[in-house]
Amino acid sequence: MLWSGTYLRPPGALSEKQLKARCVSCGQCAAVCNFRAVEMTPDGLFGPETPKIYARKNPCRLCMRCSDICPTDALRKVEQDNARMGMAVIDTRRCVDYQERSNTICWTCFNICPLRGRAIILKYGYAPVITDQCQGCGVCAFVCLVSAVTIVPERMR
Amino acid sequence: MKPGPPAWRTFRPYRRLCQMSVVVAFIVIPFLNMRDITFFSGNLLSFSAGGFSVMDPLAALQVIATSGDVNLELACGAGFVLALAFVLGRVFCSWLCPYGFFSELVHKFRRRPASAITAGPGSGAVFLRVFPALAGVLCVAALAPSPWLNQLSMPGWYTRFAQHAVFFGVFLPGTLLLPAALALECALQKRLWCRYLCPQAVLPALCACLKDGARVAFRPKKCTCGKGDRPCRKACSLGLDPRRQTLAQRFECTSCGDCVDACRRVGSGALRIGQRPTRVTPES
Structure with a gap:
């Protein structure tokens, strides 16, 4: 209140x-x-x-x-x-997979996602992208090593 | 004085056992839940045992009023509690409610009889409490986005206190309402909260006076006590006179059985819990 x-x-x-x-x-x-x-x-x-x-x-x-x-x-x-809890948002300035000339392949969020391959896909084969299948459970935000993922609680989709 | 019936033939020990099991159970259940035993879960606002859920009728009414929608589980859960009140009277208040237990204890160990407010027990004035409760439901529906009357549920606070302490290790400040209400009862009037204020008791109380299920029944012919000597009345923690059988009386009576025990101790057995005689004709 x-x-x-x-x-x-x-x-x-x-x-x-x-x-x-x-x-x-x-x-x-x-x-x-x-x-x-x-x-x-x-x-x-x-x-x-x-x-x-x-x-x-x-x-x-x-x-x-x-x-x-x-x-x-x-x-x-x-x-x-x-489930529709919300939606994950990836901050591409922080996510290591998005950094130019970085030799790091992380994909931690992609690998951990309960809806693997559906809610997060790998664009161009390397960059994680959230799709509209994302339910906002927040596992990716939890595991992200550089805190690049934020969950937006937006249920009225 | 005649020797009373043996303890196992009276209601009191069984009732105390019931109350204490509830008091203990709601401390134990969160611990069980933490160990992934979730057969029992919830608190006294909504409780589920093996998938069957029971619900505080006032909480259900508020949910229906605020969300404008009824679901089956909610209706069954609240219906069960109201049906219980219908059949056995307000037994929740006297046999199960943890706050009722504490309230009784407070007055057991308190010597001075408290009665500053003397709205006569069993008088029709008790029905006035129906209105704040129902007005509360309407207010909740119109103004607050959530079932706020639950914040006044003493059994609710007792059971939530344990849940939150065990699950999250936090102390809910609302729990302080429990000692506050007990202190208020101590200072002002015996069983004040249970009798006049508890909004959760209103719906079961209305059910209890709707129709005669098993209630305290008085058979005047068997009564051997004089006008002044009334052990049943003295035994009643709510200050009711069990020999008067009014609608207001049924609204207030929690079917605890103390008056019946007292009557048996005198030996007359004029009071019992059972179907009330439908009509008392003067010559019978």
């Missing part, structure tokens, strides 16, 4: 408004998450706790257990392909 921003939400969340309307802070999503990636923190100062994911700290692996268990459909039951 007070000072609430936009956060990366677990898979299956609708708009920020709908998620807040439906979430009853029961914490079952956090309880079943295999990787302890879902954190329940208060919205603003005294607001109810809602599930958030901090990708750089502990990203979502798209195991989809949270959206299966949510009793109020704040997180709807969806397939991996339809």
Whole structure:
């Protein structure tokens, strides 16, 4: 309520408004998450706790257990392909694969992506590019050695 | 005084056992969840056991009001709780609610009887609390984007406190509402929160007075106590008179069974928990 921003939400969340309307802070999503990636923190100062994911700290692996268990459909039951948490953005000034005359082949994000070969493809065979298949789970942002990836929580695609 | 029935024939020990299991269970469940045992998960706002979910009816109502949409799991979960209140009365409040347990304890160990506010127990005035709760739901739907009345759920805070402490190692400041409400009860009135303020109790209470399921039933013919001597009334932690059978009484009564125990101890057995006689004719 007070000072609430936009956060990366677990898979299956609708708009920020709908998620807040439906979430009853029961914490079952956090309880079943295999990787302890879902954190329940208060919205603003005294607001109810809602599930958030901090990708750089502990990203979502798209195991989809949270959206299966949510009793109020704040997180709807969806397939991996339809998680729609957000979108990864690669900062090409930082990404080593984009640097001219660099002899480094990294592809860490490409190799780790749960939707490998679909959400991240290698343009020209070497430069990682995010496609519209990206669900915004944040694994790439977590593994990137030079912090070149940012997740934009943009669910209303 | 006649010797009462043996302890195992009274409600009290079973009720205390139930309450204490809930108090302990919601500390243990987060630890189990941390070890990937997730058969039980959630808190007293919404709880699931092996895929079957149970839900605070007021939380469900708020979700329906704010999102404008009902899903089956939510309706079943809340419906189950209301059905329980329908069949057995407000048993959640007296047999399961951790806050109710603490509230009873506070008054057990407190000598001075507190009653500054004397809105007569069992009077129709108790129905006034329905309006703030429902107005709250409307406010939530119209103004706040989230089910804010959950922030007033004492059992909710108790169980969330454990969850957050175990999962994330943080202390939720809202947990302080628990001691605050207990202190308020201590200072002002016995069982103040449970009787007049708890918004979560309103819907089950309405269900409990809708129709006669198993409730405290009084058979006047069997009663051997005089007008002044009322052990049942003394036993009631809510200050109700179990021998008066009004609608407001049913709204307030949590079916804890203390009055029935007290009645049995006297030996008359005029009070019992069961189907209420539909009509008491003067000659019967």
